[in-house]
Amino acid sequence: MAKYRIGLGVSGGIAAYKAVEVLRLLQKAGCDVSVAMTRHATEFVQPLTFRALTDKHVIVDDYDPANPDPIAHINFSQNIDLLLIVPATANIIAKFANGVADDFLSSTYLATTAPVMIAPAMNTTMWEQPATQRNVERLKQDGVYFVEPVAGELACKTVGTGKLEDVENIVAQAMRLLTAETQRRGENGIESSQRLGVSAVQNDLANEKVLITVGGTREAIDPVRFISNHSSGKMGFAVAEAAAARGASVTVVAGETKVAPPENVKAVRAVSAKEMHDAVMAELPNATVFVGAAAVADYAPANAADAKIKKDGRDTMTLELEKTPDILADVSKNRHNGLIVVGFAAETNNVVEYARLKMAKKGLDIVVANDITKEGAGFNTDTNIATILTNGSEDELPLMSKRDLADRLLDQIVKLRNDGK
Numbered sequence: 001m002a003k004y005r006i007g008l009g010v011s012g013g014i015a016a017y018k019a020v021e022v023l024r025l026l027q028k029a030g031c032d033v034s035v036a037m038t039r040h041a042t043e044f045v046q047p048l049t050f051r052a053l054t055d056k057h058v059i060v061d062d063y064d065p066a067n068p069d070p071i072a073h074i075n076f077s078q079n080i081d082l083l084l085i086v087p088a089t090a091n092i093i094a095k096f097a098n099g100v101a102d103d104f105l106s107s108t109y110l111a112t113t114a115p116v117m118i119a120p121a122m123n124t125t126m127w128e129q130p131a132t133q134r135n136v137e138r139l140k141q142d143g144v145y146f147v148e149p150v151a152g153e154l155a156c157k158t159v160g161t162g163k164l165e166d167v168e169n170i171v172a173q174a175m176r177l178l179t180a181e182t183q184r185r186g187e188n189g190i191e192s193s194q195r196l197g198v199s200a201v202q203n204d205l206a207n208e209k210v211l212i213t214v215g216g217t218r219e220a221i222d223p224v225r226f227i228s229n230h231s232s233g234k235m236g237f238a239v240a241e242a243a244a245a246r247g248a249s250v251t252v253v254a255g256e257t258k259v260a261p262p263e264n265v266k267a268v269r270a271v272s273a274k275e276m277h278d279a280v281m282a283e284l285p286n287a288t289v290f291v292g293a294a295a296v297a298d299y300a301p302a303n304a305a306d307a308k309i310k311k312d313g314r315d316t317m318t319l320e321l322e323k324t325p326d327i328l329a330d331v332s333k334n335r336h337n338g339l340i341v342v343g344f345a346a347e348t349n350n351v352v353e354y355a356r357l358k359m360a361k362k363g364l365d366i367v368v369a370n371d372i373t374k375e376g377a378g379f380n381t382d383t384n385i386a387t388i389l390t391n392g393s394e395d396e397l398p399l400m401s402k403r404d405l406a407d408r409l410l411d412q413i414v415k416l417r418n419d420g421k
C-alpha cells in the first residue's frame with residue numbers, strides 16, 4: 001500500500017516541467033500521486049507525461065468527455081492526504097485566496113479537507129506585488145503551508161526572488177508535513193484529515209531550548225571609535241525565527257544588528273565579545289542547542305582609552321590588540337549532557353576544508369560553512385550559499401533565503417536528536 005496519497009496540482013508557469021521531477025521523487029518516497037493541471041500548465045508540459053508516469057488520467061477539465069469521473073473534483077480532492085501545488089502561479093494563488101473555483105484545480109482546492117502545500121514560482125515583480133503578498137498572507141492564515149520561492153536567475157533572465165525551491169526540498173517538506181500530520185492525528189485520535197498549516201509540522205523542536213548568538217560585536221578603541229564587522233544579524237535572526245516557528249523556546253544574544261529580533265524570542269543585547277561571552281554563559285545552563293551565528297571580533301584593543309584619542313599631529317598610530325574569548329569554543333568545552341553545538345564559518349577560500357578544521361578544533365556537532373565572497377552569500381544579504389557539515393555528512397546547498405537555510409540547519413539538528421544525540 002502507498003505510504004501517502006498526493007494530489008499534485010500543476011499550474012501554468014515555466015517551472016511546470018519541474019513538477020515531473022517532484023512526481024518522480026514522491027513516487028520514490030512511496031507515495032501514490034494523482035495529477036491535476038490547469039489549462040495553461042498544459043502549454044508547458046503535456047498531460048501525457050504525467051499520465052505515462054502515474055498510469056492515471058490527468059484531470060484538466062471536469063467537463064472533458066474523456067474524464068472518466070463525472071464528479072472528479074470531489075473524488076479527487078477527498079481521496080488525498082496532501083494537495084501539493086508545484087509550481088503555483090500568482091493567478092492560482094489569487095484564486096485560492098479568494099475562493100474562486102472556475103476550473104478543476106481551484107475547485108479541488110475548495111473541496112479538499114487535506115492539508116495544502118504551495119510552492120510558488122514567478123517573476124520577482126509579480127511575487128513582490130502587494131496583491132500577491134496579500135493573497136499569500138491570507139492563505140497562510142487559512143492554514144496553507146508555503147515552500148517559499150528562492151532567489152536566483154529566473155527564466156526571464158532577471159535575478160531575484162521567485163525561483164521555485166529545489167525539487168528535493170519541496171518533496172522533503174511535503175514528507176515532513178505528512179509525517180507530522182500522521183503523528184498529530186495519531187495523538188489526537190483524529191480520523192479525518194484537516195488543514196494543519198504551519199504550526200503542526202513545525203512542532204518538531206517543541207522540546208528544545210535554542211540559544212543563538214547573532215550580529216556583530218563592537219570592540220571599543222575609545223568612547224567614539226570601535227572595531228566591528230558587516231554582520232547584519234539576518235542569518236542569526238532567521239535561525240531564531242525558524243526555531244520558534246517549529247516550537248522551540250528561543251533566546252538570542254545579539255550584538256549590533258541592522259534588523260530587529262523576531263517576535264516570540266527572548267533577546268539579550270551585548271556589545272563587545274566579552275559581553276556576548278558573559279551573556280551566553282549566563283543563559284547556557286538552560287539551553288539544549290547552541291548556535292553561534294554571530295560574527296564575533298577575534299581581537300579587541302588591549303587598552304581602550306577612557307577619553308577620545310587626540311590626533312596630536314601623529315601620522316600613524318599603533319593599536320595593541322588582544323584575543324577575545326572564543327564563545328563557541330568555550331560553550332563546546334563546557335557543554336552539559338545532550339547540548340548540540342553548532343558553529344558558522346565565514347570563509348573566503350577553501351571553505352569546506354577550513355570549516356572542517358574549525359569543527360574539529362572547537363568540537364562541534366554541525367558547522368554551516370558560508371563562502372562570503374559569493375554574490376548573494378554572507379553579510380547583510382537576505383540569501384546565503386552554504387554547506388552544512390556534520391560528522392558524517394556534507395550538504396552543499398544552492399543560493400536560498402536565510403530563512404530557508406535556517407530550516408535546513410534545523411532539519412539537521414532534528415536528525416541528530418533523532419539519531420540519539
Ligand code: PMT
Pocket residue numbers: 213215230231232233234235236273292293294295296297298324325326327328329342343344345346347358370372378379380381
Ligand atoms: O549577520 P548576517 O549579515 O546575516 O551575516 C551572516 C554571517 C556571515 C555573519 C554568518 O552567516 C556567519 O558566517 N557567522 C560566523 C562568522 C564568523 O565570525 O565566523 P568565524 O569563522 O570567525 O567564527 C567561527 C565560529 O566561531 C562562528 O560560529 C562564530 O560565531 C564563533 N566565534 C568566533 C570567534 C569568537 N571569539 N567567538 C565565537 O563564538
